[in-house]
Amino acid sequence: MSSLHIKAVNKHYGDYHALKNIDIQIDSGEFLVLVGPSGCGKSTLMNTIAGLDQISEGAILIGDQEVTQLSPKDRDIAMVFQSYALYPSMTVRRNIAFGLEMRKVSPEQIAQEVDRVARLLQIDHLLERKPAELSGGQRQRVAMGRALAREPKIYLFDEPLSNLDAKLRVEMRTEIKKLHQRLKTTIVYVTHDQIEAMTLADRIAVMKDGVLLQLASPEQIYNNPVNMFVAGFMGSPSMNFVRSHLRSLNDGFAVELVNRDGERHLVPLPDRGKALSDWVNREVILGIRPEQIRQASDSPAGTYEGHLTTVLDVVEPTGADTLVVTQLNDQEVTARLDPESHPVPGCPFRLSVDLSKAVLFDPQSEDRIH
Ligand SMILES: Nc1ncnc2c1ncn2[C@@H]1O[C@H](COP(=O)(O)OP(=O)(O)OP(=O)(O)O)[C@@H](O)[C@H]1O
Ligand SMILES: [Mg+2]
Structure with a gap:
């Protein structure tokens, strides 16, 4: 396994600047997940690492x-890409075995290795078929099998699970995690799936418009996003953004929250440094995750329980928890409630907010205020 250093990389397609000064250093054995909206340059970056671009x-x-300057075959990288190219004339078995044959691995070892990955990917019954006789998800697993049958310096996965059904996807996610824990492989992995990103990554790289916005642990990305884009991109449902004003309160700070009846509440912001002083009496955007807004009676000690009365506009049970849409400062917010609280749409409701992990943003630059 190897480290990977992407050093001040720029990529132009004619006039289009697809990668803007990307700098990422990945340790040997690290699992890096790349996320960002469609068209932000994730596959372009993967292709440049692989040498295809x-x-x-x-x-x-x-x-x-x-x-x-090396060609793809000289980089010792195994990849599974969005458009997984299998050899159409070869059976699944030979598709998986091909890389090993090229490396002159013994036939017995190849047979063993093919059986192992085929079982892992649940394609052992498909080994004698050709790619044209497979579904999209099955082809994707064969492409995965071909990568996993090798031990390269680096694995590149570009949305390798996107064509699988929900159940298989979760199983495969666990398999990839186990594989990484066992082999300590260096992996760069692109996904649109929040849970995949949060559960698999040692670090997450968030990209937008060819720029790397933040590179940090999943926990850091979730709790300390550098700007509103990163904050809104990770987490489902998204972080709530509430326009508010910062005030000073006793020796600290508070944000102003207004309930449905127009009552103003100054809700203390715990543990903030003096740096916020510059923002007192100015407009800020309060970023607060849905799980930090609760029903007042149901909140842990230390959370603010003013009379933040409101009305629930929408109630969405998801099974494990119930999402409700309501209003704070005349703006829509989503809260994640315990389903046992049986919230009812249209009924008055008392909220509590936990601002210990809330983040503040500059309304102009949308950057985080520290
Ligand atoms: N060969 C090319 N010529 C010109 N522009 C390209 C080329 N390949 C990609 N692009 C452009 O570069 C940008 C980044 O594309 P890329 O495929 O890297 O996006 P992505 O982040 O992988 O998106 P997705 O999540 O949809 O896969 C896009 O705007 C795309 O249109
Ligand atoms: Mg892509």
């Missing part, structure tokens, strides 16, 4: 070796 400026190093 040339970069315009910068360098790519695998271990200590610069590979910028």
Whole structure:
């Protein structure tokens, strides 16, 4: 396994600047997940790491070796991409075995290895078929099997589970996690799936418009996002953004929240440094996650329980918890409630908010205020 250094990489497609000065250093054995909206440059970055696409400026190093000019086959990378190219004339078995045959692995070992990954991916009954005789999800698993039958320096996975049904997807996610724990492989993994990103990653890289916005642990990305984009992108349902004013209160700070009846509440912001002083009496955007808004009677000690009365506009039971849509400061917010509280739409409701993990944003720049 190897480290991977993406060093000040730029990529232009004609006039289009697809990757803007991307700098990422990935440790040997690290699992990095790349996320970002469609078209932000994730696959472009993967293609440049693999050598399928040339970069315009910068360098790519695998271990200590610069590979910028090397062809894909000389980089010792195994990849599963969005458009998984299988060899159409070969059976599934040979598709998986091909890389091993090229490396002159013994036939017995190849047979063993093919059986192992085929069982893992639940495609052992498909080994004698050709790719054209498979469903999209089955093809994707064969492509995965082909990658997993090798031990390369680095694995690149570009949405490898996107064509699988929900149940298989969760199983495969667990398998990938186990694989990583067992082999300590270096992995770069692209996904649109929040849970996949949060559960698999050692670190998450959030991209937008060819720019790397934040590179940090899942916990950091979730709790300390650098700006409103990152905050809104990770987490489902999304973080609530409430326009409010910062006030000083006793020796600390508070945000102003207005309930349905127009009553103003100053809700203390616990444990904030003096740096917020510059923002007193100015408009800020309060970022608060749905699980930090609760029913007043149901909140842990230390949370603010003013009379934040409101009315529930929408109630959405999801099974494990119940999402409700209501209003704070005349703006829509979503709260995550215990289903046992049996919230009823249209009824008055008393909220409590836990601001210990709330984050504040500058309404102009949308950057986090520290
Ligand atoms: N060969 C190309 N020529 C010109 N523009 C390209 C080329 N390949 C990609 N692009 C553009 O570069 C941008 C980034 O594309 P990319 O495929 O990396 O996005 P992505 O983040 O992988 O999106 P998705 O989540 O939809 O897969 C897009 O705007 C795309 O249109
Ligand atoms: Mg892509």
